[in-house]
Amino acid sequence: MHMPRKERRPRSKLSDVALRAGVSAVTVSRALRRPEMVSPQLRERIDSAIKDLAYIPNRAASILASSRSSIIGVVVSSLTNGVFADYLRALHDMFQPAGFQVMVLNSRYSPLEEEKAIVTLLGQRPEALILTDVDQTPYARELLEHAGIPIIQTMGLTETPIDINIGISQYDAGSLATHHLIELGHRRIGILAARLDSRTRNRVAGYTDAMKQKGLHDEALLEWSAVPSTVKLGGELFSALLSRCPDLEAVFCGNDDLALGVLFECARRGIKVPEQMSVVGFNDLEFAASSCPALTSIAVPRHEMGRLSAEIVLEIIRGSGARPKTSRIDLGFKLALRDSTRVSAQRGLKV
Amino acid sequence: MHMPRKERRPRSKLSDVALRAGVSAVTVSRALRRPEMVSPQLRERIDSAIKDLAYIPNRAASILASSRSSIIGVVVSSLTNGVFADYLRALHDMFQPAGFQVMVLNSRYSPLEEEKAIVTLLGQRPEALILTDVDQTPYARELLEHAGIPIIQTMGLTETPIDINIGISQYDAGSLATHHLIELGHRRIGILAARLDSRTRNRVAGYTDAMKQKGLHDEALLEWSAVPSTVKLGGELFSALLSRCPDLEAVFCGNDDLALGVLFECARRGIKVPEQMSVVGFNDLEFAASSCPALTSIAVPRHEMGRLSAEIVLEIIRGSGARPKTSRIDLGFKLALRDSTRVSAQRGLKV
DNA sequence: TTATATGATGATAGCGCTGTCAATTGAAGC
DNA sequence: GCTTCAATTGACAGCGCTATCATCATATAA
Structure with missing residues (x-):
């Protein structure tokens, strides 16, 4: 009733x-x-x-009267992706106790939606803005430059940060993953990618250059899709790639979800990982360490990225202008070496 | 520079x-x-x-002057959990085009944090509030009752909705999963749970009553943990349960992440699913359909839940008081039957 | 022509809070 | 006693916008 x-x-x-x-x-x-x-x-x-x-x-009245909002605006590319979830958690953990409120909008990997989100957030007069991307539209860039608040661009790295840039080189990471597979003795190394946003494009570029450098490059080894990445898509892309390149020895996946899909597809097809197929993921999400076989992945310091972003923002806000010396901070990454690629260096030759 | x-x-x-x-x-x-x-x-x-x-x-000035914020407040229990991500996506998809801005706060499964989040959101003078839980603190309840805006409680069902309640019976769902396993012929059916929030408790209650009803109940078959659920935890809980109950035939997992961990642990131990172990998950996340073996799970209409929540809110706001006849809407759920439990009815006897 | 309707723009007040400074109190010091 | 000071509390203006009504020009009808 x-x-x-x-x-x-x-x-x-x-x-x-x-x-x-x-x-x-x-x-x-x-x-x-x-x-x-x-x-x-x-x-x-x-x-x-x-x-x-x-x-x-009434917050609106309070913000208007004091012109302090205690709002930290954040634009993420996706809410579904585990990477951003972890990053957001780190931000919350830092800002909440400091009395700031984190306000999150989703850009769905679209620069135009990101621009809209930035406008919306700036309208709230936030104390700082955090973006999980480095490629903004020209208009968004202009707004941000005039905003008069700390702007943090994260995840990727850029030569021309708007204000402060904290991230990793997606290119180098793609390159490292590829070189790892090459060093294991593989020649036919495929790459799977979903939705080519700027970060993914950089990873792919890292892969491509690494392959070219060793004379292994082949257009046919790239399989991608415009739809967002899912586990299912990983399996599908892998199947497509395999039917085009039956001699495939290894795959580098644009992220761990795709890689998980590949692991399952291999299991279904009876392809042994890593004996018959090496698989590398990206992001090192929680499940990567406990899958079977455990997944080799690129470990991105997303928690540290969040922590540091928040720390720097808080310092600037409280210290009234004490900005870090460098505006571009490279946090680096690691190869989390696990069973999905731990094979003898001779393996490539046995084929 | x-x-x-x-x-x-x-x-x-x-x-x-x-x-x-x-x-x-x-x-x-x-x-x-x-x-x-x-x-x-x-x-x-x-x-x-x-x-x-x-x-x-300046939004603050605009909100103050017009006393319309176009903000929809949402409190989710977790940002990491795939269920909420999907639910949020549905909300965004509905509200964004209608000119409303979705503002999300995280309660981390804690009623007290939820109360704080509710206070924060109410301070923004939102047009409506959406909660992904039905158990609020008494003070939160009082605030919500006086808020004068539509309040939606989702995910679970309650006998005493504050305003409008859209969800499914977590108890019935737990019961269905258990009966499914019993009907397959299993007797020793374990249950895995992480972080006993109100929804999980209801699922466990559904399981317990179903087991008691068939004279199969055994305290030893429940394995749970206070930490948030992860794939890794699924494997660990399963291992613990198995060492206590070596005659285990089936597990019902509190969610799909735990179930995934169980699948991997089975793979590591050489336990064949479903031949030697039936596994049921909960939520039917994206990967459930494409894992190997594909995971039987309880399919929760979380997208529809989000869509309907938004639809009702929009109707009330625009229709100025035209509220739905019933304040409690049961959306139901389905058993997504897949390979992780598709076994012959005789199997239980063969043991 | 004058009355009336229509559309486009402006003047004014105030939303609910906080910054600033003034007023009040009581205690301590001479 | 009177001053001085600190600790509390209050008065008032104004943050940047929008609701409301007034005004003005133009078009239409009588």
């Missing part, structure tokens, strides 16, 4: 609380923001008045 | 744009909100003034 709601009665405001507590509105405001500045017995009276009226301060 | 930012120059405001375009401030405001109400040539002049000044409206 659902009781129809009574018509909207005006929410209680500061002055209502003040009236009930028998003090002035300013005092209530102070009791909320700096409790140590009002006497204990008044504080108590005010607190109970607040509870009685179920009073909740 | 990082150029230190010039000191904060005041952001341009409505009156600056008005001055530059040679009109009054109200007209600029109108040009932004209802462009059809100002003449085309004026609109053009105003637009270019906006671009020139990189003007972005």
Whole structure:
């Protein structure tokens, strides 16, 4: 049984609380923001008045009056992707205790949606803006340059940061993964990619150059799709690649979800990993270490990236302008070597 | 090289744009909100003034003046969990085009953090609030009852909805999964759970009652942990359960991540699924259909849940009070039957 | 022609809070 | 006693925008 709601009665405001507590509105405001500045017995009276009226301060009015929002704007490329989830968690863990509120919008890997998200966030007058990409539209760039707040670009690296850039070289990471497979003795190394955003493109470029350098490059070894990456897609791309290149010895996957799909597809087809097929993922998500076989992947310091982003933002905000010396911080990455590629160097020759 | 930012120059405001375009401030405001109400040539002049000044409206002032925020507040229990990611996507897909902005906070499965998140969101004067849980603290409940906006509780079902409740019976779902395994002929059916939030507790209750009903209940068959669920944890819980109950025939996992961990652990131990061990997951995440073996799971209509939540909210907001007849909507669930349990009914007897 | 409707723009007040400074109190010092 | 000071509390203006109503030009009808 659902009781129809009574018509909207005006929410209680500061002055209502003040009236009930028998003090002035300013005092209530102070009791909320700096409790140590009002006497204990008044504080108590005010607190109970607040509870009685179920009073909740109006943030919009507060932001307008103080021109401080305590909002940290964040634009992520995806909410579904595990990488961003971990990164966001790190941000929350840092900002929440510091009294800042993290406000997240999703760009779905589209620079135009990112631009819209940036406009929306800037409208909230955030204290800082954090972007999980380095390629903004020209208009977005201009807005950000004029925003007058710390801007952090993360995940990738760029030669021309708007303000501060914390990330890793996606190119180098793609290159490392490829060289690892080459060193294992593989010649026919495929690459799987979904939705070619700027980061993925850089990874692919790293792969391509590494292959060219060793004279192993072959267009046919690249399999990609425009749809977002899923485990299922990993299996499909792998199947497609395999039917085009039956002599495939190894695959480098644009991310761990695709790699998981490859592992499953191999299991279905009875292809032994790593004996018959080496598989490398990207991101080193939680499951990579405990899959069977455990997945070799590129370990990206996404938690550290979040922690450091937050730390730098907090320093700038609190230190009023004390900015880090360098505006471009390369956090590096590691190859998490596991069973999906741990094969003898001779293997490539046995084929 | 990082150029230190010039000191904060005041952001341009409505009156600056008005001055530059040679009109009054109200007209600029109108040009932004209802462009059809100002003449085309004026609109053009105003637009270019906006671009020139990189003007972005101050949302706080706008919200304060209009007392309409176009914000939809959402509290999710977790950002890492795939279920919520899908649910959020559905919400975004519905609200974005309608001109509403979805604001997400994370409660990390804690009712107290949820209460804090609710307070924070209510402070933004949202148009509606969506909660991915049905168990709120008494204070949170009181605040929500007085909020004067649509409140949606989702995921689970409750006898006493605050306003509108859209979800599924977690109890029935747990029961169905268990009965499925019992019908396959299994007697020793274990259950794995991580972090016993209210939803998980209901699923476990469904399992327990189903087992009791058939005289199969045994405390030893429940394995759980306080830490958040991961693939790794799935493997660990399974190992622990197996060493305590070596005669285990089947496991019902509290979610698909745990189930994935079980599949991998079985692969490592050479236990054949489903021949030697039946595995059931929960949520039917994307990978469940393409794992090897494909995972039987409880398919929860989380996308539909999101779509319907948004639809109802939009109807109430626009229709000014036209509320659905029932305040409790059961969306139901399905058993997604796949290879991880597709065994002959005789199997249980062969042991 | 004058009355009336229509569309486009402007003037004014105020949303609910906080920054600033003034007023009040009581205690301590001379 | 009177001053001085710190600790509390209050008065007032204003943050940047929008709702509301007034104004003005133009078009249409009588």
